[in-house]
Amino acid sequence: MLRPPSLLRAALLACALGHWTLVLGHSAPAAATSAAWDLLSRLQTADALGAFAAAEGEEARLGEAVALLNLQPKTQANVRRAEELLSALAGRAESPQAPAARYHLARLFQLHASPARPAEAEAAYRELIASYPGNPYADAAIAKLAIIVLHQDIPRAEWDARFAELVALLPDMASPEALRDARLVLAGAALRMHADHALALPFFIAALESGVPLRVNRHKIVLLQAAESARLLGDIPRALAFYEDFVRAYPFDVRGHEIRQVLASLRQSAAAATR
Numbered sequence: 001m002l003r004p005p006s007l008l009r010a011a012l013l014a015c016a017l018g019h020w021t022l023v024l025g026h027s028a029p030a031a032a033t034s035a036a037w038d039l040l041s042r043l044q045t046a047d048a049l050g051a052f053a054a055a056e057g058e059e060a061r062l063g064e065a066v067a068l069l070n071l072q073p074k075t076q077a078n079v080r081r082a083e084e085l086l087s088a089l090a091g092r093a094e095s096p097q098a099p100a101a102r103y104h105l106a107r108l109f110q111l112h113a114s115p116a117r118p119a120e121a122e123a124a125y126r127e128l129i130a131s132y133p134g135n136p137y138a139d140a141a142i143a144k145l146a147i148i149v150l151h152q153d154i155p156r157a158e159w160d161a162r163f164a165e166l167v168a169l170l171p172d173m174a175s176p177e178a179l180r181d182a183r184l185v186l187a188g189a190a191l192r193m194h195a196d197h198a199l200a201l202p203f204f205i206a207a208l209e210s211g212v213p214l215r216v217n218r219h220k221i222v223l224l225q226a227a228e229s230a231r232l233l234g235d236i237p238r239a240l241a242f243y244e245d246f247v248r249a250y251p252f253d254v255r256g257h258e259i260r261q262v263l264a265s266l267r268q269s270a271a272a273a274t275r
Contacts, residue, residue: 030059032054032055032060033051033052033055033057033059033060033063035051036048036051036052036055036060036063037063039051040063040066040067040070045071045072046071048063048067049064049067049068049071052064052067058089058092058095058096058097059097061085061088061089061097062085062086062089062097062100062101062104064082064085065081065082065083065085065086065089065101066082066104068081068082068085069082069104069107069108069112074112076114079112079113079114082104082108082112083105083108083113085101086101086102086104086105086108087101087105089101090102090105090124093131099128099131099132099136099137099138102124102127102131102137103128103140103141105124106120106121106124106125106128106141106144107121107144109121109124110144110148121144121148122145122148122149125142125144125145125148126145128141129141129145133172134172134173134174135174136174136175136178139174139178139179139182140175140178142166142169142170142173142178142182143181143182143185145166146166146182146185146186146189147185149162149166150162150163150166150185150186150189150193151189151192153193159193159194163189163190163199166186167186169182170182176210176211177212179210179212180207180210180212183204183206183207183210184203184204184207184222186200186203187199187201187203187204187207187225188200188225190203191229197228197232197233198233200225200229201226201229201230201233201235204222204225204226204229205226205238207222208222208223208226208242216250219249220250220253223242223243223245223246223249224246224255224259226242227239227242227243227246230242231262231266236266236269236270236273237270239266240263240266240267240270243262243263243266244263246259247259247260247263
């Protein structure tokens, strides 16, 4: 979940809902909404919804919409109300809440609407990225847009054009976390859609070498994907490095025995190549 920016202070936090949060300041109304965001981050969704509904201001309406989307059981009535709130905020381009509203509206189209509305989600992400370059919400939208436009069965030439369009957005990204995630989505799509290890590997490498940490389970997967891509491409030194990183970081992983066997085989190949 991304939280809106503060007029007085802003700091990035990892939110319990698994997205990125931008924290709000400390006026009296802001204190009330900040407390509501804290409730939401602790998954006390119903309490957060009540706190947002009782508060005034645009940020409170944003929080109310996000809480409605996370309230269980999910109902389409709550989704429709959230869409109304987010659409109103998204239409106020001068509002500091507009980027957050556009991001969450796109997520609503992508994940919460029944049926899903991917074309509207794509358009919303594109508008957000174009309107607020470098904004944390626009940066986060790039990986989400990539998921939509790259995981489609389309001619390779069209797919390549979409891929190149997304790659062209990366240099302007201000958020290291969002840049890492976008690179990983690009690499994953190259493998899933076209088994193109040569295209995927540089993005795996850049993501892993960025210094931005990943959660353990994802880090394991990415290390193995990078190692396998390098191995299949014949880049034995790099494959060895990634596999060695894996067994060093996760010595008790259930895949450890199999990976050590692969390592032994690769070391033999590397030794033979130097003779």
